[in-house]
Amino acid sequence: MSEETVPLETQFSLTVIALMKGIVSRQDDEKSWNKLVRQQAQIRDYVEKIGLDLRLDEAEGFAWLAQRSVQEGEIPLPRLVSRFRLSYATSLLLALLRGRLAEQDAQGGDTRLVLTLEEIQEMMAVFLPATGNQARRRDQVAAQVAKAEDLGFLRRLGGSQAWEVRRLLGLFIDAQWLGEFDQRLAEYRQNLSSEESEEEQG
Structure with a gap:
């Protein structure tokens, strides 16, 4: 199946899944990066509902998900992005x-x-x-x-x-x-x- 025949909903899901797995880089996969940039507004709206922020730096060509800060009056959601302590x-x-x-x-x-x-x-x-x-x-x-x-x-x-x-x-x-x-x-x-x-x- 060519990229043109993949439904938009499926393309959106694939982009979000790639972000869930880790960092998305323009250098690693320019096609996926371009999709992400085009869909960034929808992605931000979607991940916000599960307590995440989309961090995107178009100049450097990197995007990733970060845990969103809990606002006053909000009910905290379980963390999806793990914290890690470096040695x-x-x-x-x-x-x-x-x-x-x-x-x-x-x-x-x-x-x-x-x-x-x-x-x-x-x-x-x-x-x-x-x-x-x-x-x-x-x-x-x-x-x-x-x-x-x-x-x-x-x-x-x-x-x-x-x-x-x-x-x-x-x-x-x-x-x-x-x-x-x-x-x-x-x-x-x-x-x-x-x-x-x-x-x-x-």
């Missing part, structure tokens, strides 16, 4: 990637940021406890890269050991998040330095 290592990786995106934007030029596993490992090394087991460190960083990929913030380039940092990251991590994490990071580095000093003295 320190995952938060660190996302903050560093967000910083690299900001640096690249300031410099201009290529809008794509591509990093290898080795480059990501070098970025994170200064913020992680020292270890003589480089293979274990590489596995730890690779696990965080896989987590960021699952969250939709990294895209692996084929079967290579290189990933594109998706600009979606900048929409989720704002200045306030970075500021709060920078404070946690400073405290962590201070504690880490104290522990290393104690080990040297011991």
Whole structure:
């Protein structure tokens, strides 16, 4: 069945289901993205009834669903979008990637940021406890890269050991998040330095 013969109601349902599954990206599927943009008013009305908001950034080409804030006098609905708490290592990786995106934007030029596993490992090394087991460190960083990929913030380039940092990251991590994490990071580095000093003295 061609796209032209698919009923509009079915096209609408397929678009909503795609959003329910996760992030919809123009880069991943331009046809689905165009349908979403055309149907955004109807989608907003529909998901609002089940306690969700449609977040759509046409400039960057990303759309996703977020839990809608409960207004005064409304009866709270069960959450459909789960909250998740990021580990320190995952938060660190996302903050560093967000910083690299900001640096690249300031410099201009290529809008794509591509990093290898080795480059990501070098970025994170200064913020992680020292270890003589480089293979274990590489596995730890690779696990965080896989987590960021699952969250939709990294895209692996084929079967290579290189990933594109998706600009979606900048929409989720704002200045306030970075500021709060920078404070946690400073405290962590201070504690880490104290522990290393104690080990040297011991």
